[in-house]
Amino acid sequence: MKYISTRGQAPVLSFEEAMLTGLARDGGLYVPETIPTLDKAEIAALAGLSYEETAFRIMRPYIGDTFTDAEFRDIIAKAYAGFGHTARAPMVQLDSNHFLLELFHGPTLAFKDFAMQLIGQLFQAALKRNGSRVTIVGATSGDTGSAAIEAFKGLDAVDVFILFPNGRVSEVQRRQMTTPAEANVHALAVEGHFDDCQARVKDMFNDFDFRDGVKLAGVNSINWARVLAQVVYYFYSAVALGAPDRKISFTVPTGNFGDIFAGYIAKRMGLPIDRLVIATNQNDILHRCLTTGEYRPDGVIPSISPSMDIQVSSNFERALFYAYGQDGAAVSQLMDELKNGGFTVSQGALQALQELFDSGNCSEAETSATITDMFATTGELMCPHTAVAVKVANEHRKTDVPMITLSTAHPAKFPAAVKAATGVHPDLPARMADLYERSERVTEIGNDLAALESLIRERIQN
Ligand SMILES: Cc1ncc(COP(=O)(O)O)c(C=O)c1O
Numbered sequence: 120m121k122y123i124s125t126r127g128q129a130p131v132l133s134f135e136e137a138m139l140t141g142l143a144r145d146g147g148l149y150v151p152e153t154i155p156t157l158d159k160a161e162i163a164a165l166a167g168l169s170y171e172e173t174a175f176r177i178m179r180p181y182i183g184d185t186f187t188d189a190e191f192r193d194i195i196a197k198a199y200a201g202f203g204h205t206a207r208a209p210m211v212q213l214d215s216n217h218f219l220l221e222l223f224h225g226p227t228l229a230f231k232d233f234a235m236q237l238i239g240q241l242f243q244a245a246l247k248r249n250g251s252r253v254t255i256v257g258a259t260s261g262d263t264g265s266a267a268i269e270a271f272k273g274l275d276a277v278d279v280f281i282l283f284p285n286g287r288v289s290e291v292q293r294r295q296m297t298t299p300a301e302a303n304v305h306a307l308a309v310e311g312h313f314d315d316c317q318a319r320v321k322d323m324f325n326d327f328d329f330r331d332g333v334k335l336a337g338v339n340s341i342n343w344a345r346v347l348a349q350v351v352y353y354f355y356s357a358v359a360l361g362a363p364d365r366k367i368s369f370t371v372p373t374g375n376f377g378d379i380f381a382g383y384i385a386k387r388m389g390l391p392i393d394r395l396v397i398a399t400n401q402n403d404i405l406h407r408c409l410t411t412g413e414y415r416p417d418g419v420i421p422s423i424s425p426s427m428d429i430q431v432s433s434n435f436e437r438a439l440f441y442a443y444g445q446d447g448a449a450v451s452q453l454m455d456e457l458k459n460g461g462f463t464v465s466q467g468a469l470q471a472l473q474e475l476f477d478s479g480n481c482s483e484a485e486t487s488a489t490i491t492d493m494f495a496t497t498g499e500l501m502c503p504h505t506a507v508a509v510k511v512a513n514e515h516r517k518t519d520v521p522m523i524t525l526s527t528a529h530p531a532k533f534p535a536a537v538k539a540a541t542g543v544h545p546d547l548p549a550r551m552a553d554l555y556e557r558s559e560r561v562t563e564i565g566n567d568l569a570a571l572e573s574l575i576r577e578r579i580q581n
């Protein structure tokens with residue numbers, strides 16, 4: 120299996136190279152040259168398998184000869200051993216044909232753990248074998264950063280720097296990033312919002328002196344391995360509800376487009392997904408784009424679902440690549456236009472996107488009202504990101520197709536919004552009960568590329 124860039128100008132890489140590389144050298148994102156498919160019998164055979172075995176069968180075709188089957192099974196087993204639920208991704212039923220897929224039973228209580236725990240193991244195995252070390256730099260609106268720090272803390276061959284928007288993540292998210300004592304992890308509170316953090320990370324990848332000098336690697340969803348790991352739970356949940364003999368729809372709370380793009384890959388692999396519904400909060404650029412074809416970021420507005428406070432949605436580039444018939448030059452041009460304010464999706468590409476995706480948005484008041492209503496009618500306490508998706512899912516459901524809504528974070532990561540909506544303070548699991556007492560270690564820094572690069576250089580030398 121080979122990996123190609125969405126902008127068509129970067130070297131073609133193996134799985135291991137793409138995983139350790141992050142952003143392509145032409146600024147694009149790596150995607151597999153071809154998307155493997157499973158036939159109906161192979162999908163049916165997933166019924167009743169463990170999460171780990173499902174993960175092995177779905178991901179195996181993508182990893183080429185990077186690992187033997189035995190090594191890969193071992194990596195998967197280690198990745199999910201620390202999850203707090205034996206099903207890893209259990210489902211709860213909200214009503215006759217609406218289901219919540221709980222993706223928050225990993226170590227940091229968000230869906231990011233599914234990919235990050237796996238990538239931690241993949242990096243460790245690959246770097247040990249190569250005898251090399253890397254510097255991971257990531258941007259986060261809260262959950263990617265905590266999951267990355269948890270997955271990579273204490274590893275010999277890796278330094279991890281996480282840029283988060285100062286004052287714009289929840290206290291639990293911040294503390295998950297700032298309280299680990301391991302010397303190889305560094306939480307950087309950046310002046311600005313998530314889009315600034317993500318832009319600086321991409322700037323670092325595009326500064327080849329820096330990139331090659333520190334051996335930069337990325338664990339945001341620019342990394343194909345992140346997306347791949349997330350494909351698994353689409354199969355796992357759909358098969359539990361009767362796929363491939365019945366169609367299933369998914370609604371996904373969306374910001375950087377990595378999670379829903381994994382759903383797109385699942386569909387391309389043969390999973391009978393009826394609709395993929397993009398749910399956005401008040402930062403609804405993706406919903407506007409899907410409706411009008413215009414993609415023009417106009418400033419992030421802080422919300423009670425802060426992990427989705429994003430306007431420059433990184434993986435949308437991958438969706439555009441396919442909507443434009445894998446035309447790297449066309450994608451490159453759109454991304455150049457984005458630097459100058461935005462772009463208009465061509466009529467043909469917009470039609471291709473609309474054939475695959477539905478979309479909707481959710482205001483702050485609607486988010487709170489959904490948390491309140493769901494607690495009153497079903498007893499489920501849900502995080503604000505999940506509530507955004509439940510509201511949008513309810514607008515797109517069909518009576519004859521089950522809807523699975525992705526529940527992406529534990530309500531205890533966002534206690535203020537949940538308590539305000541329900542009167543109930545959601546408790547952290549016992550293993551995290553002392554999170555509020557642990558001491559924090561964080562560096563405040565401006566939104567300045569040179570300052571960030573010099574800080575990273577200094578820290579990795581010491
Ligand atoms: C809790 C939560 N829900 C939803 C999202 C959006 O996911 P994506 O960025 O993959 O679209 C995020 C951030 O990634 C998140 O942390």
Ligand SMILES: N[C@@H](CCOP(=O)(O)O)C(=O)O
Pocket residue numbers: 258259260261262263264338339340341374375377426427433
């Ligand atoms: N919501 C994310 C934003 C980064 O997304 P990623 O999937 O590209 O890592 C976060 O929680 O940090």
